[in-house]
Amino acid sequence: MDQTVPLAPMKMRGKGVSVFYGEKQALHGVDLDVPERQVTALIGPSGCGKSTFLRCLNRMNDTVEGARVEGDITLDGEDIYAPELDVVELRARVGMVFQKPNPFPKSIFDNVAYGPRIHGLARGKAELEEIVASSLKRAGLFEEVKDRLHDAGTGLSGGQQQRLCIARAIAVSPEVILMDEPCSALDPIATATVEALIDELKQNYTIVIVTHSMQQAARVSQQTAMFHLGRIVEVGPTEKMFQNPDDKRTRDYVTGRFG
Numbered sequence: 001m002d003q004t005v006p007l008a009p010m011k012m013r014g015k016g017v018s019v020f021y022g023e024k025q026a027l028h029g030v031d032l033d034v035p036e037r038q039v040t041a042l043i044g045p046s047g048c049g050k051s052t053f054l055r056c057l058n059r060m061n062d063t064v065e066g067a068r069v070e071g072d073i074t075l076d077g078e079d080i081y082a083p084e085l086d087v088v089e090l091r092a093r094v095g096m097v098f099q100k101p102n103p104f105p106k107s108i109f110d111n112v113a114y115g116p117r118i119h120g121l122a123r124g125k126a127e128l129e130e131i132v133a134s135s136l137k138r139a140g141l142f143e144e145v146k147d148r149l150h151d152a153g154t155g156l157s158g159g160q161q162q163r164l165c166i167a168r169a170i171a172v173s174p175e176v177i178l179m180d181e182p183c184s185a186l187d188p189i190a191t192a193t194v195e196a197l198i199d200e201l202k203q204n205y206t207i208v209i210v211t212h213s214m215q216q217a218a219r220v221s222q223q224t225a226m227f228h229l230g231r232i233v234e235v236g237p238t239e240k241m242f243q244n245p246d247d248k249r250t251r252d253y254v255t256g257r258f259g
């Protein structure tokens with residue numbers, strides 16, 4: 001089976017990835033390559049391990065008590081589980097946007113400035129302001145908030161909050177952005193705005209998105225991986241996965257017949 005989308009270099013590679021939560025094995029030897037500057041969608045029925053795999057890509061499972069990860073995952077060929085690797089640095093390179101918008105209880109400005117401040121990315125006030133403005137612009141939010149940057153981030157609408165969280169992720173110049181059902185708490189209009197943004201962001205970032213919406217996977221991704229019971233049953237170019245999948249489980253799932 002062809003596991004890759006042709007011509008794109010691989011930004012991240014997972015090989016034989018298994019994850020255990022205590023005694024329970026949630027992933028069984030998953031292989032998945034993530035092409036650079038493309039959107040990879042992870043799909044599959046609830047509990048099949050999509051979020052678990054996503055969290056392996058920036059070692060968020062390290063924060064889950066009792067979780068153990070086996071196998072190899074590389075970023076630009078570097079082992080992200082190497083003992084000497086700085087996890088804080090890794091999470092700046094591989095950022096994350098969660099299901100529920102989770103702005104800090106701080107101003108819009110401070111939400112975006114948070115990462116650059118802790119990573120020492122700005123040499124002064126003007127540079128920090130520039131990073132905040134450009135991150136908000138790239139997240140498609142600047143025009144809506146430019147006159148109230150010092151208001152609370154939590155006062156924004158759900159869709160605006162999610163774009164604020166995307167701006168916060170972008171502000172530390174990540175290379176990869178992981179998104180765990182980023183639109184599940186949003187209405188259709190805010191969803192369309194975030195999807196358009198994802199499409200634009202792929203020019204500069206590699207994106208991996210977990211989604212339950214088949215329409216969303218089809219609209220935003222170039223590569224799709226179908227998970228089932230902790231394994232990948234099929235991975236390929238999104239168009240093929242939706243129009244002519246090899247595996248019956250993929251076919252049933254993308255057409256809504258999965259029982």
Ligand SMILES: Nc1ncnc2c1ncn2[C@@H]1O[C@H](COP(=O)(O)OP(=O)(O)OP(=O)(O)O)[C@@H](O)[C@H]1O
Nearest residue numbers: 021024026044045046047048049050051052053064
């Ligand atoms: N912190 C945890 N402790 C114990 N088991 C967990 C934990 N997180 C996930 N699991 C289990 O691991 C399996 C995979 O879960 P995961 O959340 O990765 O699936 P998913 O495909 O993302 O599901 P969903 O689509 O419902 O979000 C499930 O059986 C789940 O119950």
